[in-house]
Amino acid sequence: MSAPDILIDDLADPRITPAIAAAREGPAAFDAEIDADGILAAARAATALSDFGDEGPLRHRLNVLVQALREDEGLTRGGRITILDHAIRVMANRLRIEDLVKRHPEILDIRIDRPIIIAGLPRSGTTHLVNWLARDTRLHSLTLWESEEPVPAAPPPADGPDPREQRSAEFWGHFEAMLPHMAAMHGMDAASIHEDNELLYMDLACYSWEFQTRIPRWIDDYFSRDRTDSYFYEKKVLQVLSWFRGGKGRWLLKSPQHMENLAALKAAFPDATLVVTHRDPVAVLRSLTTMLGYGDRIRRDPTDPPGLARHWAARIERLLRACIAERDAWGPEQSIDILFHQYMADQEGVLRRVYDLAGLDLTAEAEAALLGYLAENPRNLHGRVIYDLEGVFGVDVAALRQRFAFYYDRFPVARED
Template identity: 80%
Template sequence: MSAPQDIIIDDMAQPRLTPAIIAAREGPADFDENMGVDEILSRASAMTGGLSDFGEDTGFRERLAVVLQSLAEDEGLTRGGRITIIDHAIRVMANRLRIEDLVKRHPEILDIEIEKPLIIAGLPRSGTTHLVNWLARDERLRSLTLWESEEPVPSAPPPPPGEPDPRALRSAEFWGHFESMLPHMAAMHGMDAASIHEDNELLYMDLNCYSWEFQTRIPRWIDHYFAHDRTPSYLYEKKVLQVLTWFRGPNRWILKSPQHMENLAPLKAAFPDATLVITHRDPVAVLRSLTTMLGYSDRIRRDPTDPQGLARHWADRIERLLHACLDQRDVWGPDQSIDILFHEYMADQEGMMRRVYELAGLPLTPEAERALLGYLDENPRHALGRVIYDLEGVFGVDVAALRDRFRFYYNRFPVKLEN
C-alpha cells in the first residue's frame, strides 16, 4: 500500500473562494433569513401538506427561539450560513410532524422495544465514526444511515423494489455538492449518504442537538442547553428509534454521538439496559483535528473565518463537555460500560472489538467476525490522505497552557499525549 498523501490547507485565515463558495456564502436570494419561530413551524407544516401536530412540547419552541436569537448575535456568520441553519430547523420540524402523524396512525409503534442498544460516546475526532461504521457491519445490529437520519419518515410512497430511495438520492446530491466545494473534507469526515451516521440528528427533532454549534458560535444557546435537563429529548430520540424500527428491524441498535459524552445521565434514563462504549483521546489532538475540519468549512459560513476565535471557542466547549462527562461517568457501572483509550484502540482494533462484544453479551459468530474484519481491510486509516495540522501556528493555541486546562481529564483517563 502506498503512503498516504499529505494534505496541507494553507489558506485557513484568508481562504481562496471559488464561485460556488461565494454563492453559498450569500445563499438563495428569495430566502428570508430573519424568520421567527412561528414562521419556521408554519413552513414545516406547509412542507408536510398541512400537518400541524408537533406532539408534546418538551421545550423545543423555547430552544428554537434561543437558537434564532443566538444566530442574530453571531456577527461573523454569513447570510448563507444563517440560511443553512434555519433551513435545517424547518426540515427537522417537518420530520417531527411526520413522526407524530405516523405514530397517531400506528400507535403500536410505541410498543416496540429498543433492546439493549450498543451506544458509543466520545469526543469529536476520537474514533467514534470509525467504530460505529465498523460494528454496523454486524447485521444483527440496527444502524442509522446518513440519509435515514435526515428524513426518518418518507414523504412519498416507497419506490418500486430495486429502485433507490428518493431520500438517499437527495442526501447524496446535497453532500456531493458540499464536498465538491470542500474537496479535502472527505479525508477528514466524509459524508456518504449510505454511511452510518450519528444519532444526534434524531435529537435535532427535539431541537436539542449540539450540532448547531459546529456551524456557528452561539454561547447563549450553549448556556441554555447546559441549564436544562436533556432527558426529555433523549426520550424523544427513543420514540424516533421506535419509528425507524417499525419501518425496518432489528430492534437492537448501534448508536453513536459525541453529544452523549456530556449526557451520560439522560442517556441512562432513556436507555437503562444499554451497553456504553466511551472513546477517550488527548483533547489537544482532538482540538487539532476539529479546528482544522471546522476552520476549513468555515469559508462557507463565516466572514472573516477567524481561526483563532474558532480555537478559543472549541477549547472552552471541549473543556465543558469533559467536565460534564466526569461529573456523570459513574452513572454507568462497569457491567454496562467500558472506557477505550484511543491509542490502545488504534494499536489493537480487533482486541477492542472482542472486549466490546463480550461486555454487550453479543456472541461473535463466524459470519459477524468475517464481516467486521473485512471492514478493517477495506478501510485503512488515512486512505484519502493525511491532513497536516498546525494548532499553534494557524490557530494561535498555547498547547502547554491547554494541557494544563485539561489536567483534570488526564488525571482520570490516561490518554496518550499526541504531538
C-alpha cells in the same frame, strides 16, 4: 501506495471559488430573518400537518436559536440560512413522526432492546468504530440519509432508490465538491453510518449546529435544562425506525454529544451497552479546528481561526467536565472506556471486549465482515492532514494541557504531540 499528505494553507485567508461565494450568500428567495413562528409555519406548509407534540419547549428553543444566530456577527447569510433550513427540516420530520405514531400507536410498544451506544470526543475514532461495527448485519444502524429524514413524505418506490437517499447524496456531494479535502477528515457519504444527533435535532436538543456557528446563548440554554426528555424523544424516533424494520433487532448508535448526557442516556436506555472512547483533547482540537476551519470558508467571513480554537477549547472542556460528573451513572457491567491509543494499537482486541460486554456472539460470519472493513478502510485512506494548532490557530498548547489536567487525571490518554 499511500495518499499524499494534505496541507490546507488558506484557513485564515481562504481562496473563495465561485461555488463557495454563492454558498456564502445563500438562495435569494430564502428569508434569512425568519423567526420561530415562521420556522414552524414553514414546516407545517411542507407537510400539511400541524401537531408537533409538546410545542411549548420547541418554541422556546427556536426563539433562543434565532436570537443566538442574530448575535453571531461572523456568520454569512448563507451560513445562517443553512441552520434555519435545517430547523425547518427537523420540525417537518417531527410532524411526520407525531402523525405516524398517532396512526400507529403500537409503535410505542416496541422495545428498544439493549442498544450498543458509542460516545466519545469528536475526532476520537467514534465514526470509524460505528461504521466498523455496523458491518455486523445483526445490528440496526443509522445511515446518514435515514437520520436526516426518518419518515418518508410518501412511500418510497419498491424497485428503485429512495428519494431521501438521493436528496442526501446530492446535498453532500455538492458540499464535498466545494471542500474536496473534507473526505480525508470526515466524509459525509449518504449511505454511511451516522450519528444519532439528528434524532435529538427533532427535539431541538442537538449540538450539531454548534459546529457551524458560534452561539453561546444557545449553548448556555442547552446546558441550563434537563435533557432527559429529549433522550426519551430519541427513543421514540428509534421506535419509529424499528417499526419500519419490523420491530425487532438491536440498535448500534453513536454521538459525541452523549458524553455530556450520560445520566439522561441511562434514563432513556437503561439496558444499553455503553462504549466511551477517549483521546488527548489537544489532538482532538488539532483535528476538529482544522476540519471546522476548513468549512468556515462557506459559513464565516472572516473565518477567524483563533476565535474558533478559543470557542472549541471552552466547549470541549464543558463536555468533558459533564462526562466526568456523570460517568458513574454507568457501571462496569454495562460500560467500558476505550483509550484511543489502545484502540489504534489493537482494534481487534477492542472489538472482542465490546462484544463480550454486549453479550453478542462474534460469529465467524460477523468476524469476517468486520475484518474485511478494516482491510478496506485503513487509517488516512484519503491522505493524512497536516495540523497547525499553534501557528494557524494561535493556541498555547502547554496552557491547553494544563486546562485539561482534570481530564488527564481521570482518563490516562496518551498525549499526542
